[in-house]
Amino acid sequence: MINDYLDGEIGLADKAELERLMVENPEIRQEYRELRRLSLHLNSMPEITVHPSRFRAKVLSAIDDRERLYFTPQRAFAGAMLVMFLVVGTMFGLMLVQLWYNTYMETGEPANTVVADEHDYHVTLNVTATPEKFFNRLLQEYRVGYDNYRICDVFVQETNVFARARCLTNGGLESVEFPSNLPKTIKVNVTPNQVVALGRFTEGLTGVPSLDCLSTHDGRIADITTLHEIGSRSGYIRVKLTFK
């Protein structure tokens, strides 16, 4: 109640009661005096006076300095965009370097896993037999364990010729019949070893040299010797077979 009295926050009835108590009770009176003295002393706390313009100039100058550095949403967005452009630009640059490297630095040796494209060797094999005869013979040799099974695999994987074949059983012997409308031209991608084997196979099939290395990607006119040379290469060769 003394605190309320000191702070002027006391009702009239309580005020009268407290004043009566203070008259009667010296302890309460002493407490009031001490608290009153405390208030007076705290009120005499040193005061600060500020020089009129010096401080204002400092604050305004500091505001100018800060505003130049303030992190605004627009600045944040601009910064994010800059970072994004840098990242994308760097990635794009690296891709270009990689592309340039692949294009100009590795043209001599195509990668093993790359399917033949316009930069690889192009070989044409003129087969002086029908496609039906070609594939029939290929299958026969395949079945008897001839080494051309790898060539056969190429046609299985890259053409649907064998899917169109019909197996016939005749007297315990199995033969294959191909439809008569097989394509006259077939393009396959083969390894250099396979193209040499293919050349040999077609030569053996028809009895005449049927390998016609008309052109390669670098414009060279190639023959079987060239194929033997490139047989040691890695990578793929695009072979075009033309049938009778």
Next chain:
Amino acid sequence: MTQPSYLEYNSEEVSNLIVRCQTGDRGAFDELIAKYQRYVFNLVYQHLGSIDEIEDVSQEIFLRIFKFIRKYRGNASLESWIYKIVLNYCRTHARRRSSLVRMFIPTTTAGRDEERSFDILEALPDTGHDPARTIEQRRIVQDILGAVRGLPEIYRNILIMREVNELSYEEISEILGISIGTVKSRISRARDLVRQKVKLS
């Protein structure tokens, strides 16, 4: 669009000043600094208790006022709103200072006395030209101030608000965000704590 009015808790002059400051008017903010710089300096001195840091801390507080004046909605007087900013900043600053002091890094940044933007006026008690009594009164004031500085923050702030700045219970309640009952009990407790430390009889 009509301009907001802050007349409920402020004079017309202050209300207009706030509106102008909220539009980013530098001249208006210059006026606001001129009007409240003494108020802020004194609050900082009272709550922080360090003369060396008054100017830097006050400057930071005005920078905050400039930054946040657009968010002032007139729910209390501008003085109360500023008082809140002062208290919050002093609290943050004191924590930062104590952690820096713990790391033995000096925090004083004030320059020489002649470079200061302020002076300290000591209000001497009326002792009727009695030097001995004046010295005694000064000692008591210093003891009281020392005792107040040693109070826990919740009691120190509230005692300064009430005794030094003579804020009403309602104003203290609004600034500190506590009930009037809590304000009363804390003031009473703060006074008792000081009485226990300083001989006032």
